[in-house]
Amino acid sequence: MSVDLSVAVGTLRLANPVLSASGTFGYGLDLVDLCPPEALGGVVTKGLSPLPRAGNPPPRIVETAAGMINAIGLQNVGVDAFCRESLPQLRQRRVVVVVNVFGETMDAYVQVLRRCEEEEGIAAYELNVSCPNVSAGGMEFGHEPQQLERLTARCREATEKPLWVKLSPNAPDLVATARAAVAGGADALSLINTVRAVAIDAERRRPVLPRVFGGLSGPAIKPIALRMVLEVHRALPEVPLVGIGGIETGRDAVEFLLAGASAVQVGTATFRDPAAPLRIVRELEAFCAAEGVGAVQELVGALAWP
Amino acid sequence: MSVDLSVAVGTLRLANPVLSASGTFGYGLDLVDLCPPEALGGVVTKGLSPLPRAGNPPPRIVETAAGMINAIGLQNVGVDAFCRESLPQLRQRRVVVVVNVFGETMDAYVQVLRRCEEEEGIAAYELNVSCPNVSAGGMEFGHEPQQLERLTARCREATEKPLWVKLSPNAPDLVATARAAVAGGADALSLINTVRAVAIDAERRRPVLPRVFGGLSGPAIKPIALRMVLEVHRALPEVPLVGIGGIETGRDAVEFLLAGASAVQVGTATFRDPAAPLRIVRELEAFCAAEGVGAVQELVGALAWP
Amino acid sequence: MIARRDMRVRLAARRELSPSCFLLELVTDTPFEAQPGQFGMLACRAGRDPFLRRPFSLAAVGARGEGTVCELLVKEVGRGSRALRELAVGGELQLLAPLGRGFDLATPEGGRLALVAGGIGLPPLLFAAERLAAAGQPFDLFLGAATAAELLLVERCQRAVGAVGGELVLATDDGSRGERGVITEALARRWASGAAYATALACGPTPMLAALTQLARSWGLELQLSLEEPMACGVGVCLGCVVDGADGRRVTTCKEGPVFRASELAARWWQ
């Protein structure tokens, strides 16, 4: 049985619903031999800022039970280097590119978008709003609905391409931030980013990470991510969602689709299995074939509510 | 080297800092052969309500990566049966008993406390406030600081014994709820309860749990629990804390102590290893001996902040 | 009550029984005993994946040297059973056993037991059959499966039944071996032709148990059922494994079961 894997995330059509998540697939070209990016629904870039950033000092990662904590600190080559060095190759390979954007001020976000708008071959933008808003005292953009609405609206003005806002699971009120992003003009919401977490070195009596806090990812958080997708989908059933958090298998992807996601992103799983996103596409296809699902799109939001 | 394992949680002295967590050790007597309750710092009972409750329909549990989701629905024998059937034996064994209390109204909490106050052999109370407040429209007591303060104050009037309030990780503002519990008269705060989560059956396209949502526990949540203990300890350094969430080893216990907990509770780990709480006491002792820690109490809050 | 223990066990042998099922021979240094129908909680792999232990009915328990050998029959369905399939012989696991309430094997004077097993429901009944055979108590064994290849350990079952002059009745859904159709129909045919049993002991898929309960009620046959529910602790502390009891209480399968008399369970459990 042949399965139609294509999905729509708002107006954006994808050949299949599996994207690589930001920060776990470089700029899309590091794993061409193990996981060809053009075989995926799309690739979300490492978060880009106007200028290159060195990120946090090491150590930056800690293994946890069925997950890991990272504090990379948004190291990136800067939007300009990305556009010059990676984008042409991605374009040539016909990769669906979603540029992940962050900044410490609203202007910084807009700068990244403006620079990208000069280029061909970008399919959509994803705003990483788990970033301290320097002008508003360091509170994360994604934690305060009014700030988030303004940020989204500013970015909305800068582009007509699909604009995704990536929600933080640490926000006091998830649904309120979701609504704010939509009010500001978001076309879709991606969720979730990493969960705030700490690791402690018992012998040395100090936090493992120099900045103490980091973000938890991997299968450990899957049940939380799935819950959040379901909550946002029930509150805002018309808004396209992109599900993220601990996805490791085709079946995991199905669960997120059923909960209301139109597509999914695979992050940490790629560290354990560099071909994970591609494998998940195949497993998803096999699942649909076995269950008699002709088109993956049918699964989106198809959860029976008891 | 002999290690002094005793700790103080406010005015309550415990022979060691390891308690069994509510809902994972029955009423303290089910595992006397595998994990003698009198060898622990204490035992926290399954949550008690004024009358017996049947809890949720099955299925009630789902395995997840390094954790599980439960929706037991607070099945319990009722406070009266506990006081008649279990408490005398616990008393005889000189077990340090912490009664976990919940209700759907403030009066229900107070009723449980009043009934317990008639008995000897209860060391402290722990209020489970992750319970829908029926009179306030179903919002959980632990999610709204004002309600929580009132509930704590009402319970405070009913007893002079140590009163612990168990915080929910799902509250919009953890530190605000912590402050409210303290303002209401709590002697200590236990954290964390389970994290709201969902599991989906991909083939059947429905939630695994009949009530859809459940609570995630186990090592998967440890990095989140540790972060929350650290956050509350930094905001309220004078308030005794009891750390809970994914503790499986003596080293895990040390991490919570360093983060600011005066004692810890072991929950889900007991399902994988019925002797886990006792093993953790021994591992903690071995850790201290190896690291030259003469008294466990020294570890409490001893994390170096970078 | 037989003392339970959390034991280190070593995989001494694995034998394929069918395309999906295999037998594990686990040995331990310490002696232990169990009743048919009791189970153990097995950590299927070192480390945290799978996270929870899995309950497995004990299929045989006997002395070997100073220690004990314990057999499990396992059907490969998911994470835990797959880990058991992959475990190299010589590998070690942790087993907490024996747990729960087993079958009551006492037969009323001159009465006869029917043992009814569907698919991977065989293990507790194999244990019961071999115990009954050793004690010289008469019984018949009804063994059903989807297809011939999934009828497990038929010769061994035959030996146990034969030792007490009983009958081994086989049935497969596709008729590839034994009678065609489900095993409860085979039992009903025996009953209709006069085979009166004092008690039936059964384990198998829920539809089989449901059909059996209906029949037993209409016949006035006493029935003991071994149930399978998802379990976290296996020792009665998590309340994860409950079923609805006849008295309206929710009862734990791990501690009050896994064997229940049908009369102890809520009628709606069967609908």
Add this chain to the structure above:
Amino acid sequence: MIARRDMRVRLAARRELSPSCFLLELVTDTPFEAQPGQFGMLACRAGRDPFLRRPFSLAAVGARGEGTVCELLVKEVGRGSRALRELAVGGELQLLAPLGRGFDLATPEGGRLALVAGGIGLPPLLFAAERLAAAGQPFDLFLGAATAAELLLVERCQRAVGAVGGELVLATDDGSRGERGVITEALARRWASGAAYATALACGPTPMLAALTQLARSWGLELQLSLEEPMACGVGVCLGCVVDGADGRRVTTCKEGPVFRASELAARWWQ
């Protein structure tokens, strides 16, 4: 560049080398090759525990039949290495290899290489030594450990060194074998008595590498260091394994390393 592959490998043998260290012989059906200093990301147990793969330096890679045999030397310190200790022979694992940038083994005309290994830093240097021996390139090997029992594979090292007329210098902190003291002091004594090296290749604990860097700088000796940093992906996509580079950039150990020339690293990396 040699193509990397994510391969199924089977544990063909495990050999104890010291109280804490052992050698694994992993075989795979597919041929692969590697350069000394390159590493592989090994999933140390089936399932999710440990969660991340662990990087291990390749200690030897060679053809066996149609496939390849690859040796690792492992020190038992935590979850991953313990799982490797427990893995039954015959068990299968997943290995992504070869990864990263290895040593540059080219020797300037008439020059001589010094290979310096501390403790479990031996594997990449053993690989280098056996390659150099096979190619007839002269080198001396300096091997240090805390105590005699932790000096690994001494005879095998001796054979490699002997093949090209080089010297094997041993040192232990407690003087139980070879020279007393740290291995860098042994190197310094050789240097002082006129042994001029073109380049040193080194792997070992950070204090050893730091001491070596100081010495090399004062001597004007070119130095290649194999670094160990915590890694999540091993392939350059997570940015978890960075160290500070000489040019102020943070460079990935897994992709731009693990072998760096000392001059490529920030001076403060050594303080």
